[in-house]
Amino acid sequence: xxxxxxxxxxxxxxxxVLAGLALAAGYEVRISGSDSVEKIALTIKTLVPxxxxxxxxxxxxNSDVVILAIPLSRYxxxxxxxxxxxxxxxxxxxxxxxxxIREEVLDPTTTSSEQVQAYFKGATIVKTFNHMGxxxxxxxxxxxGDAKRxxxxxxxxxxxxxxxxxxxxxxxxxxxxxxxxxxxGIMTEPGSPLFGASLRHDELKxxxxxxxxxxxxxxxxxxxx
Amino acid sequence: xxxxxxxxxGLETFGDxxxxxxxxxxxxxxxIRQIVREGQMADELGLSVMGVGEHHRPDYxxxxxxxxxxxxxxxxxxxxxxxAVTVLSSDDPVRVYERFAxxxxxSNGRAQVMLGRGSFxxxxxxxxxxxxxxxxxxxxxxxxxxxLRTEKPVTWSGKFRAALQDQEVYPKTEKGALETYxxxxxxxxxxxxxxxxxxxxxxxxxxxxxxxxxxxxxxxxAAAEQLGKPExxxxxxxxxxxxxxxxxxxxxxxxxxxxxxxxxxxTRGWAPMSREQFDGETKVGSFYVGNPETVAQRMAxxxxxxxxxxxxxxxxxxxxxxxxRERMIELYGTKVVPRVKEILxxxxxxx
Ligand SMILES: NC(=O)c1ccc[n+]([C@@H]2O[C@H](COP(=O)([O-])OP(=O)(O)OC[C@H]3O[C@@H](n4cnc5c(N)ncnc54)[C@H](OP(=O)(O)O)[C@@H]3O)[C@@H](O)[C@H]2O)c1
Numbered sequence: 101x102x103x104x105x106x107x108x109x110x111x112x113x114x115x116x117v118l119a120g121l122a123l124a125a126g127y128e129v130r131i132s133g134s135d136s137v138e139k140i141a142l143t144i145k146t147l148v149p150x151x152x153x154x155x156x157x158x159x160x161x162n163s164d165v166v167i168l169a170i171p172l173s174r175y176x177x178x179x180x181x182x183x184x185x186x187x188x189x190x191x192x193x194x195x196x197x198x199x200x201i202r203e204e205v206l207d208p209t210t211t212s213s214e215q216v217q218a219y220f221k222g223a224t225i226v227k228t229f230n231h232m233g234x235x236x237x238x239x240x241x242x243x244x245g246d247a248k249r250x251x252x253x254x255x256x257x258x259x260x261x262x263x264x265x266x267x268x269x270x271x272x273x274x275x276x277x278x279x280x281x282x283x284x285g286i287m288t289e290p291g292s293p294l295f296g297a298s299l300r301h302d303e304l305k306x307x308x309x310x311x312x313x314x315x316x317x318x319x320x321x322x323x324x325x
Numbered sequence: 326x327x328x329x330x331x332x333x334x335g336l337e338t339f340g341d342x343x344x345x346x347x348x349x350x351x352x353x354x355x356x357i358r359q360i361v362r363e364g365q366m367a368d369e370l371g372l373s374v375m376g377v378g379e380h381h382r383p384d385y386x387x388x389x390x391x392x393x394x395x396x397x398x399x400x401x402x403x404x405x406x407x408x409a410v411t412v413l414s415s416d417d418p419v420r421v422y423e424r425f426a427x428x429x430x431x432s433n434g435r436a437q438v439m440l441g442r443g444s445f446x447x448x449x450x451x452x453x454x455x456x457x458x459x460x461x462x463x464x465x466x467x468x469x470x471x472x473l474r475t476e477k478p479v480t481w482s483g484k485f486r487a488a489l490q491d492q493e494v495y496p497k498t499e500k501g502a503l504e505t506y507x508x509x510x511x512x513x514x515x516x517x518x519x520x521x522x523x524x525x526x527x528x529x530x531x532x533x534x535x536x537x538x539x540x541x542x543x544x545x546x547a548a549a550e551q552l553g554k555p556e557x558x559x560x561x562x563x564x565x566x567x568x569x570x571x572x573x574x575x576x577x578x579x580x581x582x583x584x585x586x587x588x589x590x591x592t593r594g595w596a597p598m599s600r601e602q603f604d605g606e607t608k609v610g611s612f613y614v615g616n617p618e619t620v621a622q623r624m625a626x627x628x629x630x631x632x633x634x635x636x637x638x639x640x641x642x643x644x645x646x647x648x649x650r651e652r653m654i655e656l657y658g659t660k661v662v663p664r665v666k667e668i669l670x671x672x673x674x675x676x
Binding site: 111112113116142143146147173195196197198199200201233234235236238239289290291292293294295296297298 | 445446455456457459511512513514517532533534537540541543544547548551590593594595596599602
């Protein structure tokens with residue numbers, strides 16, 4: 101199914117930037133916050149005119165892809181069945197300063213996106229957009245072929261879903277480096293040299309390909325053993 | 326259009342530890358005394374505001390900014406004395422009021438409260454607060470502060486502090502209200518909150534192009550209109566470093582700002598700053614670095630673009646020497662500020 105309508109849960113810094121990019125790429129965009137439409141209406145109208153301010157259920161019902169752009173400590177406030185059967189992009193990270201202490205938020209033995217997938221059982225989760233700062237996402241989206249174009253890592257367990265999301269990321273203004281394993285999401289989580297970095301395709305691919313040689317990669321390997 | 330005559334120029338420091346000429350570090354106590362000296366310089370140079378941050382970490386000297394500001398008050402005449410920022414979420418609003426009202430008395434009405442959520446969170450565990458209450462803490466304490474600011478008896482109850490029953494808080498100020506700003510980052514919700522309280526707004530632009538804040542400033546005005554709240558000229562603060570020589574300025578800033586950002590990034594798992602990122606920030610982003618002409622041109626552009634009423638440069642990031650810091654302040658006061666006004670006047674004439 102071709103993606104024509106983009107839904108964004110979370111009308112904060114990242115949600116609004118992604119809404120702007122999606123509008124610029126020609127998609128129909130819906131966006132919601134944790135509360136009523138009224139609370140975000142003026143913000144959406146002023147910052148991303150053209151996007152439709154909505155509530156979660158409306159956003160999900162009317163979108164071909166749904167982006168989770170809310171704090172990681174909040175996703176369990178969403179009913180897991182809401183995303184049943186949906187293609188979902190997980191743009192979330194563990195950020196202790198707002199999420200609190202990791203052990204209370206996350207099982208330390210797995211990656212955050214695997215936990216998100218386990219919670220939203222009926223959805224197909226793909227992880228991307230998470231490892232670049234929101235103002236870089238806004239300022240560094242560029243047309244295909246631009247020599248300065250930056251790249252994003254896209255990964256998930258469902259092959260077709262990953263490919264679909266990779267094409268979507270490309271349409272939003274970024275090259276992609278693609279893996280087909282959700283657990284590899286760890287490569288862009290906090291602590292990774294890729295988290296907060298803004299890299300071109302060759303640079304991103306190089307670090308991904310040699311991830312086990314990075315300090316963070318070594319730490320992760322130690323943790324697994 | 327920018328009101329050049331009333332445009333304010335401030336300096337802010339987060340209280341970074343000062344370096345000796347040989348690269349070793351001064352003590353926190355020496356660094357604090359250096360800030361008092363710099364506050365005095367800023368006043369002599371006719372700058373509008375001196376802001377001092379609050380941190381509770383080994384890499385910063387100031388945890389009690391009002392005390393430092395009180396010392397500056399006693400050696401200055403005109404400059405406003407601000408915190409940059411007071412981490413209200415982990416403070417007691419009653420104490421905040423009392424400390425600032427005292428500072429206001431000592432300085433003949435020059436105290437300026439800047440409230441924020443802060444970009445650091447080490448004060449939460451230190452004072453027994455839970456990070457997961459991040460939003461609730463700020464909202465509740467801001468509401469209490471807002472009542473205290475009326476300087477009338479307060480009746481209040483909430484989750485995070487003992488209730489108050491018809492309670493007076495002292496000392497009262499001579500003007501009847503403390504000048505108050507809310508410091509915000511990139512979140513639209515914070516802008517709306519500031520509008521609701523009717524406070525002035527200072528935006529921390531610490532990364533990326535100033536241009537991206539233009540819609541946020543539109544949002545501020547649109548929200549004020551919709552809610553029937555007062556509108557004030559917007560203030561911005563950003564990092565900067567000025568030296569006589571352009572290349573020297575860039576090298577000193579790269580070393581120090583990078584060290585500072587990387588150290589903070591480490592605690593958040595954020596990758597170190599690359600040279601490309603730094604260069605982007607100094608050329609078109611939010612670091613105001615270079616010789617006086619370069620910095621003046623870039624500041625004037627931002628002030629004009631965002632229609633600002635005030636611009637504060639955050640100085641001293643990383644471990645700079647006293648000579649570097651003082652020379653920067655001198656250049657800011659004597660060269661950059663007059664030049665910014667000149668550029669803006671030329672722009673206004675051609676509009
Ligand atoms: N900041 C970055 O540079 C960056 C970059 C990449 C990824 N990320 C990740 O993206 C996510 C969002 O970050 P942010 O910086 O945009 O945070 P933010 O500015 O705090 O925004 C979070 C938004 O999520 C909304 N929200 C919370 N619970 C919700 C719910 N149950 N349903 C719908 N909306 C809900 C909030 O609405 P209310 O205000 O109504 O609660 C708010 O609009 C985080 O997981 C973060 O790690 C951040």
